[in-house]
Amino acid sequence: MTTTNHRILIVDDTPLNLKMVSAALAPGGYQIETATSGQMALDRAVSFRPDLFILDVMMPDIDGYEVCRRLRRMSAFAQHPILMLTANDSLEERVRGLEAGADDYMSKPFQPIELQARVKALLRRMSVATAPPLALVRNETLAFFSLRGGVGISTLATNLAVGLAQIWGEPVALVDLAFISGQSALMLNLPLRTTWGDLATPPIYEIDYDLLQQVLMPHSSGVHVLASAARPEQSELITAEKVAHVLSILRQHYSYVVLDLPHDFSATTLTGLDSANTVLLVLAPEIASVRATACALDVFVKLDYAPDKLLLLLNTTVEQGGLVRKDIELALHHPIAQALPYAAEAYLSALNRGVPPVLDQPNKPLGAILERWAFHLSREAQRMQRPATPTPAWQRVAQSNYARKTR
Template sequence: MLIVDDDRALSELLGRILVSAGYEVALAGTGEDGYRKAMREPPDLIIADVMLPGMDGYGLCRQLRQHAATRLIPVLMLTARGNIADKIAGFEAGADDYLTKPFQPQELIYRIKSLLTRVHGPSEPPPMVPTRGLIIVFFGTKGGVGKTTIAVNLAIALHQRSGKRVALCDADFSFGDVGVHLNLPTVRTVLDLVDHIGELEPLLADQVLIPHASGIRVLLSPFRPEEAEVITPEHIQHLLQFLSELYDYIVIDCAPSYEDRMLEVLEHADEIMLVVTPEVGALKNTSLFLDLAVKLRLSPEQIHIILNRANSNVGIGADEIEHTLRHQVAFRMISAGRPLVFSVNRGIPLIIDQPDHPFSQQIFRMAEYLIARPRPQPGESEDASAPLRMKSA
């Protein structure tokens, strides 16, 4: 890979870090020199500082994107300025990722692995699985309960603990944030599968589901909310059947909605992870959901209540929640506070950044519980009696 930075000491330090991680490294001190070296021998990845003499990092990106030989080379921008305007300028110039100084070596290595995996995919595709994948659906009756954060971290934990194929799907089709949590660009989305709904095949899934450095694959929601209108419950039925034939675990992050598409997801769930926070409004809505679950003929055994921010000093206690909902709390998640916010803002899940954090350890225990659950067999269908469906107005 190629490091383009006018700070020679920093370039050499980064070079030593990357060489020790097994990479071959070349250095360039200016944007012009970096451009010439990239054109002469295109590297696998370019790390470029924004503030370069002459041609700056933005200009270098724009030049690289204009030529076929360098157009697809991933570019990681380095800068001491971390405001959003600088990041947008970098992405508009063609950068693939952005790292703000100062940073830890392990974060640099993680970003590099993520970019290389995104471009080249995993080195050895895992074999197809003989059993039908376990569909794990995360649902919350209101926004802001931490559902997406838990779903993202759990998907990674499932892969780490089981070594199996895991697909993480963003089913909040209008305002999904799974890609933000993983720092993934919205280049391919569920719409790319919907467009080929009658001709789904494993190769297409490999092209559309974005590989993440953690080893999971991610199916992102549409880039714009209005694009999601074309997705129907029938599309979802086909997609879930398709994905369950390719992956051992399908983790789905749902929108907090009772519209037909979300009900279709719930109907096909093997495990429903119902996330609630210790507040009156969330409990009221969760109680209504549990009543609805009876009408939908969802089994109580497949609904697992996750009490998030269980260590809140002003919230309702777990015992009172169980009494109110008449349902056992399966998992009690502590509030991770600033470390969790920091991990989301950087696009590095806490389970990767701080695997020993109490929040991460709770996620690992949740993953181990789900891994031990009975697995559906190929061709195994849901209850023969069709669930009652609610049609949206």
């Protein structure tokens, strides 16, 4: 039996129906409560806070349509999935149900597996549905990923987030999804005051933008960090659904969300990869890293990711004797979008001081390269226009472009 923390409220005036629906959903491991009248359903909704409702239509006091309409008027449930279950399978009934605000419709008698499948699908869509249509969200989510550790994921994610915040003069969310010994906060010298650990206990429906504002730690650069917990076991309760929910809220409130992902294909990592517009697949110029990259590319093909969602990023982590860019591209059948230079000393001192090079050394070669790279990864619409009040970082990038073009 799988367990989930999703809550379902089943409403039906016939005890036998309640029993049958509950039994059909039992294998899902949901928390189930029942109500035997429309009024009881509305009361239970407030106290039990379900993630999904299953409503019978014909009930003596308030019928299912009216319960549905009233739930839709309550802001807490305006977007929650509602499945109508009715004995009358006419087209007219279906239309009435949908007009009342139901998301799905099933007639009795039902097949348990169909009910299970529909409930699963509705719950899966829930966190997506609460977000505005993607076209309206002006967000770029950039995920840094590698199956091999030590290639610079955390280093580059941090520098990119800081670079974007400095260039555009607005907050950028940096989310550490490396739950075991994540490093985003460390790289910015932030104490682990609030972390993902603080999101472990609250159920999904209690996590909103206000709560996230208390948990994300602001850094002087304008980056807001959602750090991985100090102790890994604090993150054990963070489900993929919770990650999807948190990311969908952040996408609505930040123009840029940067993800520091661990070196695995766990459910939470996959959620991060799915929610990204751009996956920066980072590799080092050595054979093990190229192998790991080939493997990751293979998985991305199987996941049906659009080819333009992936950018290969070569991070030169070795001073000498590394593989040549052309050879790596040939081996991977994939172009390298960008190569970043070797800079062990600058990164080491940055790490020890907790100040990324893009922030305190934008005029030195490494800082300048990282700053221009952050500009390059910005949203096209934003890149094409001069900001109303350009930041110093924007002006530096603009000048360097100008200098390059006129040379």
